[in-house]
Structure formats: C-alpha cells, structure tokens
Amino acid sequence: MAVKLEKRPTSLKVLIYAFIVIWLIVAAFPFIWTVWGSFKVELDFFSISNWTNALTGERTKAEYGRPFTTTGYEGAWIENHFWRNSLNTFIICFFVVCTSLTIGTLGGYALSRSSYQYTFWLLVIALIFRAMPPITLVAGYMLPFFEWNIWGILPTTIVVLVAINQPFTLWMLHSFFQNIPKELDESAKVDGCTQFEAFRFVIIPAMWPGVITTGLFSFLLAYNDFAVTSMLLAENNRTMVPAIAAFLGTTYTEGNIMFAVAAVVSTTIPLFLLVMFFQKQIVSGLTAGAVKG
Amino acid sequence: MRHSTFFWFVLPTASAMVLFIAFPIFSVLVQSVHAPHPVVLVEVETCTPLVGCTVETTMDQDATKAIREAEPLGRFIGLEIFFDRGHLAVKEVREIIRNSNSFNEVFSKLSNLPFYRALAFTLTFTFIVTPFVIIFGFLIAITVNAISSHLKGLVIFFSLLPFVVTQLIGALVLFWMIDSRGILGSAVQWLASDPNLSLKASTGVMWVSLIIYGIWHAAPFAFVIFYAGLQTLPQDQIEAAKIDGASRYQQTKYIIIPHLFPLITFVALIQLMDNFRVFEPIVGFNASAHAQSLSWFIFNDLGGETRQLSSAAASSVLTIIGVSILLFPVLFRTWRDFRERT
Numbered sequence: 020m021a022v023k024l025e026k027r028p029t030s031l032k033v034l035i036y037a038f039i040v041i042w043l044i045v046a047a048f049p050f051i052w053t054v055w056g057s058f059k060v061e062l063d064f065f066s067i068s069n070w071t072n073a074l075t076g077e078r079t080k081a082e083y084g085r086p087f088t089t090t091g092y093e094g095a096w097i098e099n100h101f102w103r104n105s106l107n108t109f110i111i112c113f114f115v116v117c118t119s120l121t122i123g124t125l126g127g128y129a130l131s132r133s134s135y136q137y138t139f140w141l142l143v144i145a146l147i148f149r150a151m152p153p154i155t156l157v158a159g160y161m162l163p164f165f166e167w168n169i170w171g172i173l174p175t176t177i178v179v180l181v182a183i184n185q186p187f188t189l190w191m192l193h194s195f196f197q198n199i200p201k202e203l204d205e206s207a208k209v210d211g212c213t214q215f216e217a218f219r220f221v222i223i224p225a226m227w228p229g230v231i232t233t234g235l236f237s238f239l240l241a242y243n244d245f246a247v248t249s250m251l252l253a254e255n256n257r258t259m260v261p262a263i264a265a266f267l268g269t270t271y272t273e274g275n276i277m278f279a280v281a282a283v284v285s286t287t288i289p290l291f292l293l294v295m296f297f298q299k300q301i302v303s304g305l306t307a308g309a310v311k312g
Numbered sequence: 313m314r315h316s317t318f319f320w321f322v323l324p325t326a327s328a329m330v331l332f333i334a335f336p337i338f339s340v341l342v343q344s345v346h347a348p349h350p351v352v353l354v355e356v357e358t359c360t361p362l363v364g365c366t367v368e369t370t371m372d373q374d375a376t377k378a379i380r381e382a383e384p385l386g387r388f389i390g391l392e393i394f395f396d397r398g399h400l401a402v403k404e405v406r407e408i409i410r411n412s413n414s415f416n417e418v419f420s421k422l423s424n425l426p427f428y429r430a431l432a433f434t435l436t437f438t439f440i441v442t443p444f445v446i447i448f449g450f451l452i453a454i455t456v457n458a459i460s461s462h463l464k465g466l467v468i469f470f471s472l473l474p475f476v477v478t479q480l481i482g483a484l485v486l487f488w489m490i491d492s493r494g495i496l497g498s499a500v501q502w503l504a505s506d507p508n509l510s511l512k513a514s515t516g517v518m519w520v521s522l523i524i525y526g527i528w529h530a531a532p533f534a535f536v537i538f539y540a541g542l543q544t545l546p547q548d549q550i551e552a553a554k555i556d557g558a559s560r561y562q563q564t565k566y567i568i569i570p571h572l573f574p575l576i577t578f579v580a581l582i583q584l585m586d587n588f589r590v591f592e593p594i595v596g597f598n599a600s601a602h603a604q605s606l607s608w609f610i611f612n613d614l615g616g617e618t619r620q621l622s623s624a625a626a627s628s629v630l631t632i633i634g635v636s637i638l639l640f641p642v643l644f645r646t647w648r649d650f651r652e653r654t
Contacts, residue, residue, distance in 0.1 A: 027458070031560075035455045035458050035459060036459065038451065038452075038455045039455055039456065039459060039463075039467060042452055042467075042471070043467065043470050043471075045528065046470050046471050046473055046474050046528075046532070047470040047473060049482075049485045049486055050473060052489060052495065053485045053488065064494075065488070065493035065494060066493060067493050070495050070498045070499075121324075122324035122325040122328060123325060125321045125324060125325065126322045126324070126325035126326070128321060129313060129317070129318050129321030130322070132313045133313040134313075135315075135318075139650050141322070141326070142646075143643060143646060143647070145329070146639075146642065146643070146646060147639065148329055148333045150585045150635050150638075151337065151632065151635060152588070152591075152606075152607050152631060152635065153589075154589070154591060154610050154611055154614075154628075155337075155607075155631050155632055156332070156333060156336040156337070157336075157610075158336075158340050158343070158613075158614060158621065158628040159338075159339035159340040159625070159628070160332075160336055160339075161614060161619065161621055162339065162343060162384070162385070162621055163339060166384055178328075178332065179332055181328060181332075182328040182329055182332030182333055183332070183333070185325050185328055185333075186329065186333075188325075189325060214313060214314075214317045214321075215317075239476065243478040243479065245478070245479065245480050245591075245592050245595070246591060246592075246607070260478055260480055263480065264480060267484075267598070279484070280488070283481050286481060287478075287481060290476055290477050290478070291473070293476070294469060294472050294473065294476050298465070298468060298469055298472065301472060302468065305533065305536045305537060
C-alpha cells in the first residue's frame with residue numbers, strides 16, 4: 020500500500036484528506052457540540068439572539084458566574100433519579116448478554132456441527148425473525164402480558180430482549196463456530212467424550228473471541244433498545260433511553276430541556292468507551308455477517 | 313451430530329424464539345381480527361310517585377367485566393379493522409379514485425389518509441436512504457483506505473460513532489442542532505436569509521432532515537463492510553490493469569466495484585430491512601406532525617392512555633406483510649448460496 024500511496028498525484032491526495040476531514044466533522048462534531056453544550060444553560064445552547072453564545076456561554080456566565088455549569092446533570096441524575104434508570108439499563112444489559120450468549124452458543128454450536136437439511140431451514144427462520152420490526156412483536160406481547168400480570172417488570176423485558184437477540188446471535192455464532200475446525204471435537208469424541216463434553220472441554224476454550232464479539236452486539240441491542248423498553252416497562256422501571264424520551268415529553272413544557280441534554284451525554288459515554296476499547300471486535304463482527312451472507 | 317443431541321442443544325434458543333417471536337406474530341394476527349367488547353349498557357327505569365318514570369341508560373360494570381374476562385380477546389370482527397379509515401381505508405380509496413381526474417390528485421388525496429401517509433414516508437425513506445448509504449459508505453471506504461495507516465484507527469473510531477450510538481440519541485443530537493435555535497438551524501436561516509425557516513413548520517424540510525439523519529446513521533455500517541472488502545482486493549489484477557494503462561477510474565469501475573458487488577447487495581438488503589422499520593428518528597425529531605412511519609404508527613396506537621391494541625395489531629400485520637415482500641430477495645439469495653455450497 021505504501022508504494023501505491025507515493026504514486027498518487029498531489030491533487031488527489033488533497034481531495035482525499037479534505038473528504039476525510041469533512042466526514043470526521045460530520046461524524047463527530049454533533050457529539051462534541053452536545054457535550055460542550057450540556058454544560059451551558061438552555062438560553063446558550065438554544066440561542067435565539069446569537070449562536071456564539073453557545074461557545075462562550077454568555078447567559079451561563081450571567082447566571083452562575085462561570086461559563087460552565089453542571090445544573091443539567093444535577094437535575095437529571097439527582098432530581099429526576101436518572102441513576103435509577105442507568106441502574107436498570109445495566110441490570111437489563113447484564114442479564115440479556117449472559118442469557119443470550121449461553122443459549123446462543125449452545126444453539127449456534129449445534130447448527131454449525133449438524134449437517135442435516137433442517138439446520139438450513141432453522142437459520143432461514145431465524146433470518147425471517149431477524150427482519151421483523153420489534154415494535155410489531157410488542158403489539159403481540161401487550162395483551163398476554165397484561166393478562167398474566169407480568170407487564171412492566173424488568174425480568175419480562177430481559178426475556179423479550181433475549182429472544183429478539185437470538186436470531187442475530189445464532190447467525191453470528193454459527194459462522195464463528197464454522198471457523199473452528201470440526202476435527203477438534205470429532206477427535207475428542209473418538210477419545211470417548213460425549214458431544215456435550217467435547218463442547219465443554221474442546222470448543223469452549225477456543226470460542227472466546229467470537230463470543231466476546233457477539234456479546235458486544237447483544238449489549239448494544241439491549242442498551243440501545245427503545246421500542247421494547249419504552250412499551251414494556253412501567254414508569255419506575257424505565258431504562259435510560261425511554262427515560263430520555265420521557266424527559267422530552269415533560270421538559271418541553273417545563274423549559275428544562277438541559278436535563279435531557281445531560282442525560283443524552285451521560286448515556287453516550289459508555290458507548291464511547293465501548294467503541295474505544297472494542298473497535299476491532301465491532302469491525303470484525305460487522306464484517307463476519309457480511310462475508311458469510 | 314445425532315438428532316437427539318442437536319435437539320437438546322437447540323432447545324433453549326428455539327423455545328425462546330418460538331415463545332417470544334413466533335407466538336407474538338400469531339397473537340398479532342389473532343388480535344387484528346378482534347375488537348374489544350363494547351360496554352354493556354342497561355336501561356334502568358326509576359319511578360318516583362307524582363313525578364313519573366324516567367329511563368336512564370347506565371353502564372353495567374359487572375356484566376362488562378364478566379364478558380371481558382370470559383373472552384379477553386374481544387369479539388370477532390373479521391377484517392373490519394384492516395379496511396377502516398385508519399388502515400387500508402378501502403371505501404375512501406374507492407371514492408378518491410372515482411372522483412379524481414388525474415394521478416396527482418389521487419396521490420395528494422391519498423396522503424390525507426393516515427396509513428397511506430405513513431406508508432409513503434416509510435417507502436420514501438427506505439428507497440432514498442439505502443442508495444445514499446451505499447454511495448457514501450463506498451466513498452468513505454476508498455478514501456480511508458488511501459490515507460496513511462496510523463491515522464486509520466482514529467478515523468474508524470469516529471466513523472463508528474453515528475452507527476453505534478443509540479438511534480434515539482443520535483436523532484436528538486442532530487435535532488438539537490437543526491432546531492431553529494440550534495447552530496445548524498441558525499446557519500440555514502442565515503444562508504437562506506429567511507429568519508422564519510424552521511424544521512417544525514415545514515414538511516419538506518422535516519423529511520429531508522430525517523433522510524439526512526438516516527444516511528448519517530447508517531453510512532458507517534456500509535463503510536465498515538466495504539472497507540473490509542477492500543482489504544481483500546485482488547492485487548495481481550490491479551497490477552495487471554495498471555500495466556495495461558488503466559486509469560484510477562477504470563480500476564475502480566472494472567475491478568474494485570465488481571469485487572465489492574456481493575457486499576453491496578448485502579448492505580442493500582440489510583439496509584432495506586432496517587430502514588423499513590424507521591421509528592426512533594421520528595420520536596427524536598418530534599416529527600409526527602409531518603412524517604409518520606409504519607413503526608411509529610404502531611407505537612402511537614400502543615402508547616398513551618387508550619391502548620388501541622386491535623388497531624396496532626392490524627398495522628403490525630400490514631407491516632409484517634411489507635417486511636416479507638422486502639425479505640423475499642434475501643431469502644432467495646440465502647437459498648441459492650446454500651444450494652451452491654451443498
């Protein structure tokens with residue numbers, strides 16, 4: 020690649036770097052702007068008089084004596100108990116990731132090792148399920164959940180998210196397991212292991228890279244979900260994303276939109292860290308799906 | 313692997329999917345042909361001496377509760393909900409077609425019906441965002457591939473953000489900037505020298521903003537896939553083309569794009585499915601007055617004090633039919649790949 024790079028004419032190089040810079044601004048600037056603005060008062064972040072107020076914080080200075088204020092964060096986390104929402108989110112994410120990986124690895128392993136026709140049809144059914152918009156499924160949950168009186172609590176939502184996660188998890192783990200040579204567990208079986216023992220002692224130690232990648236995507240699905248959590252959780256069990264939506268409903272009237280801005284920034288930080296530390300896994304996970312179709 | 317072993321391995325995940333995906337689809341189907349029982353009314357005649365008798369109609373709480381408990385699904389009404397004004401609006405559509413003179417008139421009248429309005433936005437969004445995502449993803453991928461390698465990690469990191477961040481949050485972050493009091497909104501007003509130009513007031517501006525959001529959100533996905541594809545370019549073919557004097561444009565057209573073609577179809581199929589369920593940006597942009605999607609339509613029926621389950625179920629069934637039509641090429645491709653492999 021280095022050789023090729025030297026051959027590019029300067030004009031093309033300039034064009035390439037200009038495009039990259041513009042794309043970086045488009046991709047990252049909205050987040051940087053929101054983080055900066057979350058430490059201002061509403062009249063600065065949404066400035067009618069002069070947009071530079073959002074940079075300098077004129078009104079914030081007038082109100083608090085310095086250009087930065089943490090009132091948005093205090094309002095969200097302390098007054099409006101956003102810590103409870105974040106706790107709910109992490110409980111849900113933890114259990115969703117654990118459960119969906121446990122049952123997903125078992126299923127994905129079996130699908131990758133069986134050579135009968137029905138494995139193909141199971142995968143196709145999973146693909147159809149993957150295409151269903153979650154909100155259409157939610158319409159089907161409401162009535163039974165009300166009847167059985169399990170609507171609004173965390174365990175119900177966890178089970179639902181695990182199920183919605185399964186098609187994707189199965190496809191991904193299936194393709195990862197296919198890359199682990201069949202000879203490994205075949206030879207263990209020749210040595211007298213049962214299928215489960217072969218899985219337990221030979222496959223499990225070799226599967227972690229694939230499982231971690233799949234786990235990341237399960238986490239993202241549970242963390243980012245809005246349709247399921249906003250419909251299936253009662254108000255006091257809300258996770259962060261529906262809580263932000265609820266902020267908007269109430270704060271447009273109260274004029275405290277900055278709570279929502281602070282909550283948005285707080286919710287983005289874990290994702291930011293996740294991308295920072297697991298960039299390689301996220302990229303490899305996205306491409307694994309594409310290569311296998 | 314033996315059938316019985318396979319069965320036990322697959323049982324947990326299969327039962328989760330049957331109970332919480334297959335069963336809800338069935339449940340939605342059943343609900344869409346049922347409506348809640350109407351309140352049982354009783355006429356009570358109260359007679360007072362000298363004044364006379366009055367007949368009052370009151371709600372019979374016990375009887376209503378009894379019949380609702382006996383048949384929690386409600387009464388069977390067939391396809392009535394599907395054909396009502398809120399969904400396919402068969403009667404209204406027939407009238408529109410009969411009374412209109414031109415195709416445009418039919419179209420503009422149809423867009424007053426809520427279901428067709430939602431369908432129009434969903435389809436517009438899906439079929440505009442998908443090609444743009446592919447084009448931008450491709451452009452980003454070839455430029456990132458060309459920059460020096462120690463910058464790549466950083467660029468990929470920032471590029472992933474719009475895709476990884478929660479859809480609702482991404483939409484809000486953009487919305488706050490495009491808001492007439494936000495930085496981009498003011499910039500647009502200044503550029504157009506129209507201080508009253510506002511996202512909230514114009515349907516056209518709202519649609520364009522939602523589409524821009526859609527592209528911004530999904531372009532990184534296409535970028536990552538195409539970038540991975542570029543790493544496996546057949547170098548010998550490129551060398552040969554160079555020796556034959558092929559220009560950069562010709563190399564791109566005749567080698568790179570054909571090489572990426574399977575990935576392009578993959579991204580297109582996934583994007584068609586994902587854009588069809590567009591929903592969070594409409595909540596984030598507070599756009600429901602100007603743009604509604606099918607998913608938003610269901611969400612709106614389900615939420616609020618009056619949970620209109622039957623109406624939501626009917627919309628869900630129609631959405632599922634739409635998804636199935638979009639899904640057909642994906643299934644065909646999977647089947648063909650499978651046949652080729654075995």
